[in-house]
Amino acid sequence: MTRRYWNINLEEMIEARVHLGNSKKSWNPRITPYILAKDKHKGKGIHIINLAKTARFLSEACDLLFDAASQGKNILIVGTKKLPERAADSVALAAIKARCHYVNKKWFRGMLTNWVITQTKLRKLRDLKVSEKMGKFNSLRKRDAAILKRKLSTLQTYLGGIKYMEGLPDIVIIIDQQKEYIALQECIILGIPTICLIDTNCDPDLADIPIPANDNDTVSIRWILNKLVSAICEGHSSYIKKHYK
Template identity: 65%
Template sequence: MERKYWNINLEEMIKAGVHLGHDFQKWNPRMAPYISAKRKGIHITNLTITARFLSEACDLVFDAASKGKTFLIVGTKKKVSNLVASAATRARCHYVHKKWLGGMLTNWPTTEKRLQKFRNLRAEQKMGKFKRLPKRDVAKLKRKLSIFQKYLGGVKYMTGLPDIVIFVDQKEEYTALRECVILGIPTICLIDTNCDPDIADISIPANDDTLTSIQFILTKLVSAICEGRSNYISRAI
């Protein structure tokens, strides 16, 4: 794996609030090695450790992108929805930002059928086939398309299981994370002080409630993916 310098600045992390954890009464004792202090009733994450794990995660996604691997970014909390979609689009990754449909990965054949139906409906609409149908039928098809777009729009071009999945909130996306564990799909996960650091392959201790913190982490990962993709394309030409 190629090692790179990802310019992970501790001062910028503090400014983004990456170090701010949860109320100490809500902590997970397994997070003890990643906590440096307790201030005003909340735990403070050790940013030196965060920087090390974030750097390792960047190395991993850079190396994977350099080999043409696929990524899925998952973050369904309302306040991070647009951020996840934007970051994934920039890195040309698949994403789920509204709701995780149980079995999306572990029951891949069913998901694949849904995606094919979604793609077929989109194609029929673009070709103008809806115009030949009765208004009632068109209305039903448009409602179905709207539902597909809401829940599967970010994975509509996914043709197989992703090679790596990135999660922005362990608690919120626990079902999806467990599916990856079952399937043996490598995972990267932001973990706040109330999370379990042992579930994901790479756990990045960080504030998962503040947009600036999540954006900081995602920006680094996305930049590494984009750089890796550039290497992959350069070698292919």
């Protein structure tokens, strides 16, 4: 795996509140090696994440993503959190910038493990989009057109981020291990490497590369995503230089 310098700055992490974990009541004992201390914050005892560990694993994740992107591999970002506000939007924006696939509304059980069914839904989505673009809905009865438009809207909302994904992803980035546990389990079953943002209530042993960080703050999530996206974008640039000289 390529080792590169990713400019992971301690002060920036503190400013982005990456170090603020959950309260002691909701912690997972397996996260102990990643905890620096317990502190009072806003009147509540919370765990403080060891940012030296965060920097180390984030750097490893960036190296892996750079290598994958430089080889033209497919990367999927999963994050369907409604809270904190706009967390799901941050996932979509990051994925679009990095030219990755993404799921940010809802993870359907079997999305990867029942890939044949997912492919059928994706084909339906593409067919409906073509029909709409060609104006075929206009020739239908209003009721029939309305049904197809609703179907298209639903498929676009939930599968629009993976509509160009032709096969299983090579790497999956998961924002909030607890929320996306089903997605993580599917990756484990299929042997797909995972990079997980893990707060102090998560099990770091489940991810191939766990990044200890605050997953309850949009600023923290966005800061981590920006670093990962930068690595992917650099990898894409390397791929283009190698293959399109």
